[in-house]
Amino acid sequence: EERRLATTFAKAAKATGVSRVVYLGGMVDDETELSAHLSSRMESGEILRATGVSTIELRAGIVIGSGSASFEMLRYLTERLPIMTTPRWVNTLTQPIAVRDVLRYLVGAVSLPDSVEGVFDIGGPDVLSYRAMMDTYAKVAGLRPRIIIPIPVLTPRLSSGWVGLVTPVPYQLARRLVASLKNEVIAHDSRIRDLIPDPEGGLTSCAGAITLALARIKDAHVDTRWSDASIPGAPADPLPTDPDWAGGSIYTDVRKAVTDDSIETVWARVEAIGGDNGYSRGSWAWEIRGLIDRVFGGVGLRRGRRDALHLVEGEALDFWRVETLQPPRVLRLRAEMKMPGLAWLEFVIDEHEGQTRLTQRAIFAPRGLAGHFYWWAVWPMHGFVFPSMVHSLATGEK
DSSP states (O other), X not given: OHHHHHHHHHHHHHHTXXXXXXXXXXXXXTTSOOOHHHHHHHHHHHHHHTTSSEEEEEEESOEESTTOHHHHHHHHHHHHOXXXXXXXXXXXXXXXXXXXXXXXXXXXXXXXXXXXXXXXXXXXXXXXXXXXXXXXXXXXXXXXXXXXXXXXXXXXXXXXXXXXXXXXXXXXXXXXXXXXXXXXXXXXXXXXXXXXXXXXXXXXXXXXXXXXXXXXXXXXXXOOOGGGOOOOOOTTXXXXXXXXXXXXXXXXXXXXXXXXXXXXXXXXXXXXXXXXXXXXXXXXXXXXXXXXXXXXXXXXTTTOOSSSSOOOTTOEETTEEEEEEETTTEEEEEEOXXXXXXXXXXXXXEEXXXXXXXXXXXXXXXXXXXXXXXXXXXXXXXXXXXXXXXXXXXXXXX
């Protein structure tokens, strides 16, 4: 898939007369067999460079910054496991780089002379093991030193499983990241620092990058996250706005509640659902559903919210994606949990006979016989959760 996307992009860049491509790839170790993840990123760079369009490929190791998948894995492992057994990869050396320095190199590469092209390694000032990175995180975050016990027989597959359970990183992504950690990634090539000089004060240290990332998370200034990248459904997949005659079975569960509160007040409660705020009276049921999702390899509820009060269209929210956001009237969430079909949860606020009405609609498009069984299996739970949930969101009663 990545090969196809790189080829398509390369052809389009050449056809439209793009003068330069700057690609962020993964740093590689020439002496160790590459993981599938790093091999794919390296191949994408080769495809881009083969087009004839001037291409600069910047290769980085672990990127430290709020929203980075690598950082989320590091953060959750360190925060949630005071004692952990780990595979040998915790002793692999790496050269992490702060996301601000990555952005600086990316922007600087665009303005380099046309004669400059090729592959350049980028890295921060520190070379340390993944274990040392966890120790650094614990110190910066004010945690007690973590007890780390390496176990040589712990395979990448098993490692990915517990990483997927403890962190918000899905199993498949965790598996690619963990497999890449067997490769030592150190920037032996420093030519980029001659072309793009270090900023005043030097590159950001690992501890400094972690400090900045935690500050942005605390202040809710996480502009983008790894979880904001998603692949849309196929063009033929049903949409919640399709008419009944569009084809295929669509199940719906509609609940309504009215209140004397203003539209804006109800909207504020609706927009704040999920993450640490929970799901009003139905939070316990969503927590169970999140746990089930994680058992089957899904993301569960651990992606949380970027901001405690406000949403942005397209961003991740627990195991949802904000598909439609029309303040203060419409919020539609597309499910990204493991299930045999497609699902949405929609909230519509309007005026009704002098009051504010909240309509909550769960939509499910089953895939195969398993999808139909799934709907009827969870349908009784809807009767327990949805009536109290819509009433609580509409009225504010807990």
